[in-house]
Amino acid sequence: MVFPVVVMMGQRLFRLGLLFVTITLLWFGCWVSPGLALTEEQKLFNEAWRIVNRAYVDSTFHHQDWSAVRQKALQHPLKNREETYLAIQQMLASLNDPFTRLLRPDQYRSLQTSTSGELTGVGLQIASDAKTGELVVIAPIAGSPAEQAGIGPADRILKIDGMPTANLTLDEAAERMRGMIGSQVTLTLLRRTGEQVEVRLTRNRIALNPVTTELHTEAGNLPIGYIRLSQFNGNATIELARAIKTLEKQGAQAYILDLRNNPGGLLQAGIEIARFWVDEGTIVYTVNRQGIQDSFEATGQALTQAPLVVLVNQGTASASEILAGALQDSGRAKLVGEKTFGKGLIQSLFELSDGSGLAVTVAKYETPNHRDINQMGIMPDQVVSLEPIAREQIGTAEDRQYQAAVEVLTHQMVLAGAT
Template identity: 70%
Template sequence: MYKRVFQIASLIILPITLVWITWVTPVSALTEDQKIFSESWRIINRAYIDESFNHQNWWSIREKWMRQPFKNREETYQAIEKMLATLDDPFTRLLRPDQYRSLQVNTSGELMGVGLQIALDSETGGLTVIAPLEGSPAEQAGIQPRDRILKIDGLPTANLTLDESAARMRGPIGSRVTLTVLRDGNTVAEDLVLIRDRIALNPVTAELRSDLGETPLGYIRLSQFSANATEEVAHAIQALEKKGAKAYILDLRNNPGGLLQSGIEIARLWLDEGTIVYTVNRQGVLGSFEAVGSALTHAPLVVLVNPGTASASEILAGALHDNHRAVLVGEKTFGKGLIQSLFDLSDGSGLAVTVAKYETPNHTDINKLGIMPDRVIPAESLLLRSQVATASDQQYQAALELLSSQFMIAKN
């Protein structure tokens, strides 16, 4: 069994105890399906953030299921899912082989579907939108962060796992899918028909602008923390520096996160020194990631955030804010402060496991709370893609005002 890192922080593997040896059935006596189940149980036993396992005897959970013969692999998967459900953690879940491959593609390459980043609400259990991907059918249909997806082609999502919901939204280019969407704050749901498409995962757009008058402005929009995001942001900053940029706006709105390491490395592009993020594992051991080396620019920076700014985006925003490197403008962020790792199982499936939580450099725990920006500017209406970072975008205009005032003070 190999461990694959995905949004991983510090992870401590506990030593095997003599008690474990005396309780476990010899591996040679296990069927292949029992081995898969046992692998899953051991991963949770060693890595899961909550050492109480949601206040239950994890050993007895194993003994209960290992007494039951598994007739086939699907029955084994169902047993694993029932075992994981006792943790009451929607982010810790089984990924069947096709789901596992799809999740790996989601961090590099391209997708076929509607382009939604989704999660299960930790309080209601409902399927909730983190953010639509930029340029996707979901964004074009007007789906927004925190919208609830009640049905997919008429099938209630309450009866589906997170990965089953994602699989039903994926499909061939040109095919249709109907999503029943309840807008956050509304009481009446709406059926939206979306046409699936190819969704390129190009995470960065950047350009030099004249919106600050005589002061050249570098605008960088980061839509996802994919495998190539750090390199693309670095190239963007370097190119804008050569063109004479004297101030920057980093747009993290509707960025649902991705690879934790990308968030850390991108923070280092803006910081000379300082803590980027603290991680806390199951033993309460505090780890940290620090800025090392020299920032690519020291020009004034404003970061745009909103309810679709989640996970690795919140790590980046928190690092820049708490180190006094940037001012945050927009709306409160999503509030996902848990870190998952991916673990391979021997049959090609995998487990996504919550292994740690993170805190901002000021030791702010944002899980379920989010980060409140320095200057709160509510989004008055849904912006079309063509209206983002224009005169119609009040959050962007507020960022320009802040930068203008900084340069005015410096000039005086």
């Protein structure tokens, strides 16, 4: 008789519990849910927060409570899209990573274009100095108004049309330098020499064919294939393969690959181009937020085994450093010139629902010998400084770094012949 009573009491208590939960849900549903519903602007902010939460390379998010960052931001109403963008920018700024940034719709489209087609502007690749926050030139694009005006790596951009760059993000600065063909922009620069100058540039269409080639025979009649690669865009892989094959047919017995002032671009293009030169071994390691390493290997299908020297300088960055590091660590090439820029971080692009986007640092890379070159750069095998020279002097007798590369190749060929 006791057991049935206990069961019935248990059922009764269980039903009462359900009734209480149901009433509670109905009560709070009426009053709490409207307060928790996100507006369209908050949804966009939340979308950006989730992308960073899922993909960002540093799981500590610069030693802060990333959930608390979101909660604090959503406590304030976002009245319009501009306020939402500012809130996203403030959130990303807390990471202290200039490469993780918001790209407004026009900026997102421009960045996609710069890696695959053409653009209009002055032709500068820029970065934010990690120590000072100043806007620094990585490199001018070959043939651009910036290069023709003599702007070079490590020049500091203080103002754009009188606007101090200290008040601008990277993308805001880039946007101010872009514009219609024929329009003008004035840059206030601090040269590497310490001289402050104003340079007025006329915007133009920037050609993005990244490969130029010549067959040189001035080194004791040694046929040298000179290849200058200015950017790792969507055309770089096929154009460089075509260049090697053409120079081979012309009789090239050695190569100089010029990566000076090449600011990088597509990671995959850097890997594929390394495979043109390296038969076997690791090209690059990538390390994600969990510390898990992935690697990209050579495929055993190098296009040439001819001796190779790579020219580098302060404007050699990102994918260029991946390629230079792979060639140096594998012993496939000697590096000549100056220490490289030192950007060892990898970004991915994510499109947001309104057409804007995020560039997010998702991993860092290491060379085949596990060198982390971020903010340190790659030291060449032979350091050769070079004062600024005219564009038409690149790869000529007036180019000291090029001449040093020729001497290295000549020495290698003499040793090979003696052997």
